[in-house]
Amino acid sequence: MPLAVGEETLMTPQTTRPVRRALLSVSDKTGLVEFGRALAELGVELVASGGTASALREAGLDVVDVETLTGSPEMLGGRVKTLHPRIHGGVLARRDHAGDQADLETHSLQTIDLVVVNLYPFEATVARPDVTLAEAIEKIDIGGPSMIRSAAKNQAYVGVVVDPGDYPTVLEELRAEGGLSDSTRARLALEAFDRTARYDTAIHAWLAARAAEDGERFPPRIDVELPLSSTLRYGENPHQGAALYGGFLEVAEPLHGKELSFNNIVDVQAALALIAEFGDADAAAVAILKHNTPCGVGLGATPGEAYRNAFRCDPDSPFGGIVVSNRPFDEELAQAVDEIFTEVLIAPGFDDAALALLRKKKNRRLMRFHPERLPAAELDLRRVYGGVLVQESDAAMEDLSTAQVTTQRKPTDAELRAMDFAWRVVKHVKSNAVVFASAEGTLAIGGGATSRVDAIHQASAKAGRVGIDLRGAVLASDAFFPFPDGLEVAAEAGAAAFVQPGGSVRDDAVIEAADRLGVAMLFTGVRHFRH
Secondary structure, three states: OOOOOOHHHHHOOOOEEOOOEEEEEEOOOOOHHHHHHHHHHOOOEEEEOHHHHHHHHHOOOOOEEHHHHHOOOOEHHHOEOOOOHHHHHHHHOOOOOHHHHHHHHHOOOOOOOEEEEEOOOHHHHHOOOOOOHHHHHHOOOOHHHHHHHHHHHOOOOOEEEOOHHHHHHHHHHHHHHOOEEHHHHHHHHHHHHHHHHHHHHHHHHHHHHHHHHOOOOOOOOOOOOOOEEEEEOOOOOOOOOEEEEOOHHHHEEEEEOOOOOHHHHHHHHHHHHHHHHHOOOOOEEEEEEEOOEEEEEEEEOOHHHHHHHHHOOOOOOOOOEEEEEOOOEOHHHHHHHOOOOEEEEEEOOEOHHHHHHHOOOOOOEEEEEOHHHOOOOOEEEEEEOOEEEEEEOOOOOOOHHHOEEOOOOOOOHHHHHHHHHHHHHHOOOOOOOEEEEOOOEEEEEEOOOOOHHHHHHHHHHHHHHHOOOOOOOEEEEOOOOOOHHHHHHHHHHOOOEEEEOOOOOOHHHHHHHHHHHOOEEEEOOOOOOOO
16 A cells, blocks of 8 residues: 555654754743753754843853844844744755755755744733733744744654753753654654644633623633643542643642542532632631532631531531631631541641641541632533533622612511521522521522422421521522412521522512511522522
């Protein structure tokens, strides 16, 4: 069977090609001088541009400036320096191609065997909150990606290095073999194309985000570019493989314990989203979560008190769960949670006494989350067959002091405080969701039910089973009551005030039932489904 064009290079035995001339043009100069010196000691001629040439020359190395090779000066403030046929011709020429060799001779071009390039720091530049468009534009590298792509395309003859971390292995092979093998050049080319792809993705993503700020709610295309962070033991179940991508562990930093599982990470994400509702609270807030949903949330003068107020809501479920605090763990809180087994403890910090106690259990995971790294709002992506569903994150939190009072009885100040608390929690419970609460914490939670009245029955039954009196509680409902029956069942269980979005065609009947029962009710106008 005849070989396809270019296939002979891949099918023939390994070829090691010498490196006689290297072109270096780097923004990140980590290890540059040492690498350049080692190449020079191996007899490699060094060609470099701008600051790279200066750094090598200051180290006492002989360097040919790019403009000497091209016969053309750098121009446009450095925007044009390596974009020249004498550069790309020397990189792209096929060493065993008669036509290419004739062109090299005709135009007096010199071949380049190794291209060492890393790019302008676009990603680091746009990560600054005060970056301007003009600053970002100047960090879009043009010549660098062009040289990288030329060298990677011509990997049959040319090596390309885009990461200073590859300097040692490249030098090791050059010293041992006198050149670079086909497999090494292929590996380096793969890394090079990966880098240029990520670079262009970062540019597109940043410009698309700017366009969204100017009125476009969603970009015309979504690029997700996340590095592999870690391979996990398994997914939701042992027969499923799993991995973590991106910078999650920079937001929530592991301090102690076993590696996080897939389910741990899902639960930690839910915990961080919930505790963020209380990031600016005057009181300490503690939440206990299990299976990606809260089973108790409490407020208190201390984290320990907040934990007790959260725990009383559902003392059965916290075993094997997750505890998150908006305040650092102190010894009081550590002693309280140490009484039962918990999978993960999360806080902005841990004092020395708390750490000493909590680290005694090897299997317990401790994590420090960084509040300043919690994004204010992100697009929420969810996989579907053949694509991705995208929505804005549910970052809204309504001011209940301006909510519509729909009943004859107005809520008391104490009830308003309790409703504000319950309203912050209910948006993090699986729909259909209801939360009975006082101003200090949750009293009963119903979620994931297929009808709202079932969620209320579920919550009140759990309260009865653990001995919690719901008389005088407030109730938050993530969506409207479609019929009066849900409100009537909750009032019978003890709820005295309600907060809900409103918007049902039967709102009048629900309001009439509330007035008949003498309870207060607020409409927020905003629904908080969590599917």
